[in-house]
Amino acid sequence: MTQATFSIWRGDSGGGALVDYETEVSEGMVVLDAVHQIQAEKANDLAVRWNCKAGKCGSCSAEVNGMPKLMCMTRIDELDLSKPVTIEPMRAFPSLRDLVTDVSWNFRVKKKIKQFTPRPPDAPDGSWRMQQSDVDRVQEFRKCIECFLCQDVCHVLRDHHKHEEFIGPRFLVYAAALEMHPLDVADRVDELKQAHGIGYCNITKCCTKVCPEHITITDNAIIPLKERVVDRHYDPVAKLVRLFRRTAGQETSGRA
Amino acid sequence: MSHAAVPLTRRAFGQTLRPDAWWVQPVVVFLALGGFIVYATWAALQNAHYEFGPYLSPFYSPVLFGDSPHAVFGPKPSAWPGWLPFSPALLILPFPALFRFTCYYYRGAYYKAFWADPPSCSVGEPRSNYRGENSFPLILQNVHRYFMYIALVFIVILGYDAVKAMWFTDAATGAKEFGIGVGTLVLVINVVLLAGYTLGCHSLRHIVGGYVDRLSGAPVRRISYQCVSCLNRGHMRWAWPSLFWVAFADVYVRLCSMGIWTDFRLI
Numbered sequence A: 001m002t003q004a005t006f007s008i009w010r011g012d013s014g015g016g017a018l019v020d021y022e023t024e025v026s027e028g029m030v031v032l033d034a035v036h037q038i039q040a041e042k043a044n045d046l047a048v049r050w051n052c053k054a055g056k057c058g059s060c061s062a063e064v065n066g067m068p069k070l071m072c073m074t075r076i077d078e079l080d081l082s083k084p085v086t087i088e089p090m091r092a093f094p095s096l097r098d099l100v101t102d103v104s105w106n107f108r109v110k111k112k113i114k115q116f117t118p119r120p121p122d123a124p125d126g127s128w129r130m131q132q133s134d135v136d137r138v139q140e141f142r143k144c145i146e147c148f149l150c151q152d153v154c155h156v157l158r159d160h161h162k163h164e165e166f167i168g169p170r171f172l173v174y175a176a177a178l179e180m181h182p183l184d185v186a187d188r189v190d191e192l193k194q195a196h197g198i199g200y201c202n203i204t205k206c207c208t209k210v211c212p213e214h215i216t217i218t219d220n221a222i223i224p225l226k227e228r229v230v231d232r233h234y235d236p237v238a239k240l241v242r243l244f245r246r247t248a249g250q251e252t253s254g255r256a
Numbered sequence B: 001m002s003h004a005a006v007p008l009t010r011r012a013f014g015q016t017l018r019p020d021a022w023w024v025q026p027v028v029v030f031l032a033l034g035g036f037i038v039y040a041t042w043a044a045l046q047n048a049h050y051e052f053g054p055y056l057s058p059f060y061s062p063v064l065f066g067d068s069p070h071a072v073f074g075p076k077p078s079a080w081p082g083w084l085p086f087s088p089a090l091l092i093l094p095f096p097a098l099f100r101f102t103c104y105y106y107r108g109a110y111y112k113a114f115w116a117d118p119p120s121c122s123v124g125e126p127r128s129n130y131r132g133e134n135s136f137p138l139i140l141q142n143v144h145r146y147f148m149y150i151a152l153v154f155i156v157i158l159g160y161d162a163v164k165a166m167w168f169t170d171a172a173t174g175a176k177e178f179g180i181g182v183g184t185l186v187l188v189i190n191v192v193l194l195a196g197y198t199l200g201c202h203s204l205r206h207i208v209g210g211y212v213d214r215l216s217g218a219p220v221r222r223i224s225y226q227c228v229s230c231l232n233r234g235h236m237r238w239a240w241p242s243l244f245w246v247a248f249a250d251v252y253v254r255l256c257s258m259g260i261w262t263d264f265r266l267i
Helices: A031-041 A104-112 A132-139 A149-153 A168-179 A189-193 A206-210 A217-234 A236-255 B024-046 B088-092 B094-101 B104-115 B138-164 B182-198 B202-210 B219-233 B235-257
Strands: A002-012 A015-025 A061-064 A067-070 A085-088 A095-097 B167-169 B176-178
Touching (some): A031 A085, A061 A149, A168 A189, A168 A217, A189 A217, B024 B235, B088 B094, B094 B138, B104 B202, B138 B182, B182 B235, B219 B235
Parallel strands (some): A002 A085
Antiparallel strands (some): A002 A015, A061 A067
């Protein structure tokens, strides 16, 4: 057993400060265990959101030593215990109390994204046919546990507070999962540029770095969506090709 | 639960609770990219020592106009303004330079290192206003794919230079003979690294197949997409060695041409 100090942010919507708590830690403990121990022994009123303790529910998101992490997946033996370990709530969202933040903005944003719109069924029984290789690309995005660590670390939200103009990496992943789905026929490209503010992303890759599910957010979701926006809005040659195809299509249908 | 919305507080420049040396990476990127830009600008302005035997510095390839026997269109155009310094490199270097400048990987790296936007993940920034790539000037980054097309042409040209670097002129007879020198290897490695970087480009990945949702019906497109995706996964690992090697290739040809280094023939 080792003695360790944890500086935990205590406060509410009116403000707060880091408070030091000493507790004993042992092999195999994670930060959430230490927080629970402190809650049981020294701070019964410490507010912390948690659920599965297995890195799958995305509830215990916080900032451990300044970096967004799941507390249940951050092993104590990975941390330098010679100095106090800081634990803060996510800074991109309003504080409710102690380590709990109000993440409801995310759910409101999700509602704004055009829902899954499948093409008409392929078979008379109302079912569809698709190849595994076509859905491989979007299956990576389905691993998201909505911990919102990527939203927290994104400087567009965290430092520049563009919550009204930018949907953040989590919802660009969500949009990518829909937009690249082989059955989906909805068009989200214009919304991505205008209402969802994809142009605000400047590719720092911090979201990819903190994702506990190791989703390659920037390279596989955001940049491919940016390229689709370029196709539609910034590439004159692609525009000409589309115009030519449209004209050729009209002529063909006219002849028919 | 009822609660009042709490205004989010901004952290000051460099402020963070991260105890690690977060500043090392942006400083290294700043020094490496800054050093390359300074050297490449100096080398491009020299207009000398860019060829040695069958070797041509990649900074100067293709030589469109100039005094070199490699010049495609002959000497410097007479219409070139006298006040403007001339060098064959100045005519071509902007294209690969802009390919790198608009590259998705480098953008993320130099926004951190040169603009501190942000300095590193979860570290406070110096500015409170932010427009990102949503408006001028950074909206121009969207032209990346056009520089990618040009960069692909450069790969072919540098490949041709690497092949030419295998044919040495016999000083006595004037005949061409096959050979491999250290410089040949330097130029071959250069084109391999540049091809690995260029063929892993995010825009190329999109153009060869990323733009469609169903690749299963088009085997050539699917394989192309998989190959580019494979290189794309290591885009950063290709970006840095190819950058350093292209500068080293110029240094090698330059120092051989100046008589400071000796080029050893291996075959």
